[in-house]
Amino acid sequence: MTPGTEVEEPVEVEGEAATEAEAPSAEAGEASAAGEQTSSEEEASAEPTDDRAWYVIHCYSGYEHKVKHNLEQRIETMQMQDKIFQVVIPTEEEIEVKDGKRRTVERRVFPGYILVQMIMDDDSWYVVRNTPGVTGFVGMGNRPTPLRPEEVQAIMKRMEAEAPRIRVAFRRGEKVRIIDGPFNEFIGVVDEIDMERAKVRVLVSFFGRDTPVELDFLQVEKI
Template sequence: MEHTAQDEAPDDIPNDLPGAEAETPAAVEEGAAAGEDSTPAEDSAVVEDDAEDAEDVSPEEEFRRELRLQPGHWYVVHSYAGYEKRVKANLENRIQSLNMEDYIFQVEVPMEDVVEIKNSQRKLVTRVRIPGYVLVRMDLTDESWGAVRHTPGVTGFVGHTHQPVPLTEDEVFSMLAPTLAPKETAKAAAGGSAPSTPIEVEFSVGESVTVTDGPFETLPATISEISPEQQKLKVLVSIFGRETPVELSFSQVAKI
């Protein structure tokens, strides 16, 4: 019986034939080229997404994140009003002299920038936000408690005498966040371009004043409204037995 060439061909083709070797590198190179084309685009997209995420994080949220990652808890100690900064310096010196750096991490006196208006002049001042109090971030132990409690100028912890209660995250944020405001913002406030900065005035609602300028000059008046940003007052002036509201500038009235 005769066999054809087709019948004599083996059923299985070895993987190491020259033809197979010729095709495999080409396929690999093509796949690699495709991978090289897509990788930079994907990396660029990831970088852009990360940049957008970073831009979306507000300074307030970033500060909260830092608070969560910091070791220890925040406690409040009493001090004599007007001696807060001195107590802070005393505490920091005592931490070093007693080698308490591993237990007491940070001491802060909450500050704020305030625009004061006196004699119609705006002046930016930095003052203690909570007079008589100092914040301390620490791990509470008998030793760290004693180091803080016996610091000159400290009159005690807020809360239980020997077991003070730490502040919550929201409490710490509300006390320390104002100190994060950039100085440029505060300076802009002095020029009147940042209305969010607190403004103190020398007048108060219900106070009696004397009108010093305008048609009602020399008449007594009572302050009913104060607009610090506009440096305006709304006062009640008694005219013919009736109280009439009049809007005046700070410079048009004087304290009695």
């Protein structure tokens, strides 16, 4: 080394070194974020966009089963199974007590109305609306209005009830004839009806005064 010669000492550039060292991790983070975003977008696009809902159609009372059959045939013939899924007539079982006899009957919950689960568009609307026997959709103006989820749930729950409802032919204040028991052939007036216990309290004129008598539904008949 000769005198007068300046020696440049190496200078550590910590900032630049750190920046260069950190650069790959930053790029990796960006790549990871981009990958996650792409994955999320792919997952979102892969989720089914099913707009199915329950709608109510109207038909003439007493023709519900015929209209249901006609609509199901049209769905199959016109290959609309991917847009129209279920056709349901809301019914429930009832125990009918009449003339001292008990029988189980299937009663329509909403006579003249049918539920249809479908994806509403021009094609599916045309198939349903032009089914023989269908008089129209239920809704505001010409626009069908879907049922709310809680409304559908209430209807289905009513249809699936385990215990049949009891229906009697008489009402409070009406005259009935007792057809069984100690007061057989007596005429009385219905005072109270207990649907849970299937009992009826009848006021019977006995020795000049009204006497309350509790009877089973099967022990009385409407006059």
